[in-house]
Amino acid sequence: MLGVRDDFRRRLLAIAALFCVLGFQYATWAARLPALKSDLDLSKAEVGLLLMAAGVGAAISFPLVAVLTRRLGSRRLAVISGLFLGAVLLGLAAAPNYPLALAVMCLDGLAVGCLNVAMNAQGAALEARHDRTAMAKLHAVFSAGSLFAALLASGMNALTDSVAAHFGAAAAIIALLVVATRSHLLPDEAAAEQAGDAADQAGDADPAAPATESDTGSTANEATKPRRRLSLPATATLWMGGAMVFGTVTEGAMNDWSALYLEEVAGASAKVAPLGIAVVSVMMVAARLFADGWRARWGDGRVVRVGSVLAGTGLALALLAGGVVPALLGFACMGLGIAAVTPCVYVAAARQGSDALALVAAMGTTGLLAGPPVIGFIAQGSSMTWGMGAVAASAVLVAACATRIRWTAPPQESPAPTEPAEPAEPAAS
Secondary structure (H helix, E strand, O other), X not given: OOOOOOHHHHXXXXXXXXXXXXXXXXXXXHHOHHHHHHHOOOOHHHHHHHHHHHHHHHHOOHHHHHHHHHHHHHHHHHHHHHHHHHHHHHHHHHOOOHHHHHHHHHHHHHHHHHHHHHHHHHXXXXXXXXXXXXXXXXXXXXXXXXXXXXXXXXXXXXXXXXXXXXXXXHHHHHHHHHHHHHHHOOOHHHHHHHHHHHHHHHXXXXXXXXXXXXXXXXXXXXXXXXXXXXXXXXXXXXXXXXXXHHHHHHHHHHHHHHHHHHHHOOOOOOOOOOHHHHHHHHHHXXXXXXXXXXXXXXXXXXXXXXXHHHHHHHHHHHHHHOOHHHHHHHHHHHHHHHOOHHHHHHHHHHOOOHHHHHHHHHHHHHHHHHHHHHHHHHHHHOOHHHHHHHXXXXXXXXXXXXXXXXXXXXXXXXXXXXXXXXXXHHHHO
C-alpha cells in the first residue's frame, strides 16, 4: 500500500482492509463455536442465545453509533472499533463462564455496528470524492476476509487446540491491518464534504442547503442536519431500511436454510447439500467483483431492482420445478441478484447523513438476525418449500422498496450536462 501513488487506489485498499477485518473477525469466532461450546459446557440453546447476544448488540447499536459517528468521525470510529473487535476475541477466549461470554458477545455486536457504519461511510465518501464506484468490491473483500479466517482456523486447529492461541493470532492480524491502514483512510473532514456534495447532487437536501454551503464553505451546518433526523427518520430513509431488511433476510435465510432444503425437499445427499451455501457464496462474491461496473453503466437503482427481481423469480421457478439441479440454479440466481443490494443501499443511506446510515445498518442487522427464525417458523407451520418461497418473496420486496428510493445517476452520465456549456460561450461573446 505504501508504494501505491494513486490516491483512489490507496484509499480503496485502506477501506478494503476494514471490510476484511470485519469479515475476518466474524468468521474467526464463528469457526471456533464448537470449541467454545465444549469449553464452557453449553447446550445448543445456550449457543443460540450466545449468537443472539451478538445480534442484539448490533441491533441496538443505532443510537450509540449515530452519536459516535458525529463526535469521532468515520475514520477514528473505524480505527477504534476495529481494534476493539480484536480485543473482543481475546476477551471471548478468556471468558471463564457463560454470563461473561454473553456480555462479551453483546459488546462484539456493538463494535460490529460501529465498524459497519464507519467503513461504509468511508466507502461512500470515496465514491463521491472520486466519482467512481467501489462499494461492491469492498463488500466482496468482506467475504474474502471470512475465507481468510476459515483458512487460518483450519491451520490453527492443526497446530493446537487452544482457542486463546488462535484468537491471539487473529487479534494480532486485526491490529496490524488497522494500524497499517489508518493513515490512508479518508480524513473525516473530506468524508463529510463528499457526503454533503453527494446529497446535493442527488437532490435530497432542501433547496436552501446548497446556497448555505457555498456561501460558508463549512461542514458545520451539515453536521447539525443528521441530529434532527435521529428521532424522526425521513421517509426515504425508511424505504432504504426496508430494502436493507428484506435484502439481509434473504441473505441470512439462504445461508441457514439452503442446505436443509436440498436435503429434505430436493432429495440431495449429505455430500451435495452443502453445495447450496457454496453456490450462493461464490455467486455473491463474483457478482460483487463485477457489480461496480454494472453500477457505473446502469446506475444503482436499476442494478438493485433488476437483481432482486432476478433473485426472487429465479428461486421461485426453482421451487416450482423441484429437484437438485433446478434448486442449485435458483440459488445461483439468488446469489447473483441479491449481491449488490446492500452495497448500493449503504451508498444511498450514506448520502442522507450519519444518522440515516446508522439506522439503515441497524435495520439490516435486525433483518439478518430475525429473518432465518421467521423462515423457520413458516417452514414449521407449512413446509420447507413455503419457507423458501417466503425468501423469494423477500427478494421481490427489495425491488418494491427500491422503486421508492431516489438513486443517483451513474458516474459516467454526470459529465454530460457540462458539454452544452462550451458552445454557449462564443455565442455570448
